[in-house]
Amino acid sequence: MNRQNALLPPHAEMVRAMLERDTAYEGVFFTAVKTTGIFCRPGCTARKPRPENVEFFAHADECLSAGYRACLRCKPLDAAAIAPDWVQKLLIAVDANPEVRWSDVQLLAEGVEPLKLRRWFKQHFGMTFHAWLRTRRLGMALGGIKQGHSIDHVAFDSGYESLSGFRDAFQKSFHITPGRATHREPLLFSRLTTPLGPMIAMAERRGLVLLEFLDRPALTREVEELQHRYGYAVAPGHNGHLRQIEEELTQYFAGKLTGFNVPLHLPGSEFARQVWAELAKIPYGQTSTYGTIAAKLGKPGASRAVGLANGHNRLSIVLPCHRVIGADGSLTGYGGGQPRKAFLLRLEKAAVQLTEHLAF
Incomplete structure (x- = not known):
């Protein structure tokens, strides 16, 4: 399955979202009109084309590569650089209460459809929302261990109910035990949406180490080299360097x-x-x-x-x-x-x- 079609919603749903100007799909797909050569955001207020004259793309750069021009009204290149409002609201809530596990019931109570959230995170973060939450908590735990906090404290502060469960999850994520983590430099990463598709940024305390497009063939090799040759423990998170590059x-x-x-x-x-x-x-x-x-x-x-x-x-x-x-x-x-x-x-x-x- 190619990159364009791998994570797009069903065709009928995209047609509906386009015709109804459904802003909930901002950042999920782009609408390209064959008869005008222009591509738009789903919520664009311009007159809607006939569905048979439209094709859909997951990323703005795919529209550009296919020869389409950005709409001057809805400015899809600007929109591609930010997460939609409903995602930003959730990310702010996660930052405010990082220990919350966010069940589907809680997501629905906040007006977030779990399947839509899963699809957006898979496209832009390379993992589901719940997987991102787990690895993010482990990244915070790694930072706590590096700062000298006890393993017991960081385990329970990260939301784990048992030390054995924390140790297993930690070793599975970082390929080392929590006790050895004091010798590994945390390399925090964040995924960014840009007009040319999603990127990943990685930074440690000294500065930005990596900034790549997620579909770059060499990305896996580069990350493995940073882990195995340079001793980094890679985890999702934020620091000043990541906020600055964004x-x-x-x-x-x-x-x-x-x-x-x-x-x-x-x-x-x-x-x-x-x-x-x-x-x-x-x-x-x-x-x-x-x-x-x-x-x-x-x-x-x-x-x-x-x-x-x-x-x-x-x-x-x-x-x-x-x-x-x-x-x-x-x-x-x-x-x-x-x-x-x-x-x-x-x-x-x-x-x-x-x-x-x-x-x-």
């Missing part, structure tokens, strides 16, 4: 931010870090080549090695490997896919042109 990405996609300020931590070889440092120097709205980067490093014959290090960059967009193109000006390989690379370059070029126009 805010900065929103500004970047709005064309209002040309440089990221979030602190970075870059585990890797010395040569890879040198290449990544050169990536960070490529100006917003401009491009470079592997050969140029190799020359700046004093290794003009190392274009291929530069390309490999570029491909191992874990910080998409922040370390702008999308600004590296072929010597002939062609769009070379990009881990997030060439349609995304083209979109990012167009976004930056348009923002630069707008700034220059306003300067006159």
Whole structure:
């Protein structure tokens, strides 16, 4: 099953939601109109097309890749960068009372349909809401252990009724016992929705470590390397670095931010870090080549090695490997896919042109 159809609601339900402008489906799917070449949010107030002239996509970047333009009325690219109101309300409630287990009965009492919530979380977080809650509690427990709290305290504070149940769940999640967790650095992750599809951000106390599109083929290998080679214990959660990158990405996609300020931590070889440092120097709205980067490093014959290090960059967009193109000006390989690379370059070029126009 392809990515477009894997987590979409039934076709008839999407048609109904589109015709009734059901805002409960904001962020769940996008409506693309074949006759106009425009894609919209489900709740768009524009005149509704005939159902036979519509196709549905799970992600905004799929609409763009299929040749559709964003609707100027409902601005679906802006909407794709945030969770719908009903999800945001629930996430705020979870943050306020992290120990609550949130049964289906409680969700319904809050006006949240459990099946719809499950579908949204599977699409944007890669797991069900209840699985996310469990791993989030374990992540908080890991943080407590690192801060010197006793295993007994963090187990019961995390909502577990027995130490054995907590130990089993902890070891299953982190592949270590709670007693050994004091030697592992917590790497907290959060999934973000963006105009180009969902991304995952990971950060530890020193800075942002990873920012990738969830469908990047190398993502699993990158996370395993962080766990096994660099000793991280990966868990869902929030910290200041994750909140900062979420805010900065929103500004970047709005064309209002040309440089990221979030602190970075870059585990890797010395040569890879040198290449990544050169990536960070490529100006917003401009491009470079592997050969140029190799020359700046004093290794003009190392274009291929530069390309490999570029491909191992874990910080998409922040370390702008999308600004590296072929010597002939062609769009070379990009881990997030060439349609995304083209979109990012167009976004930056348009923002630069707008700034220059306003300067006159």
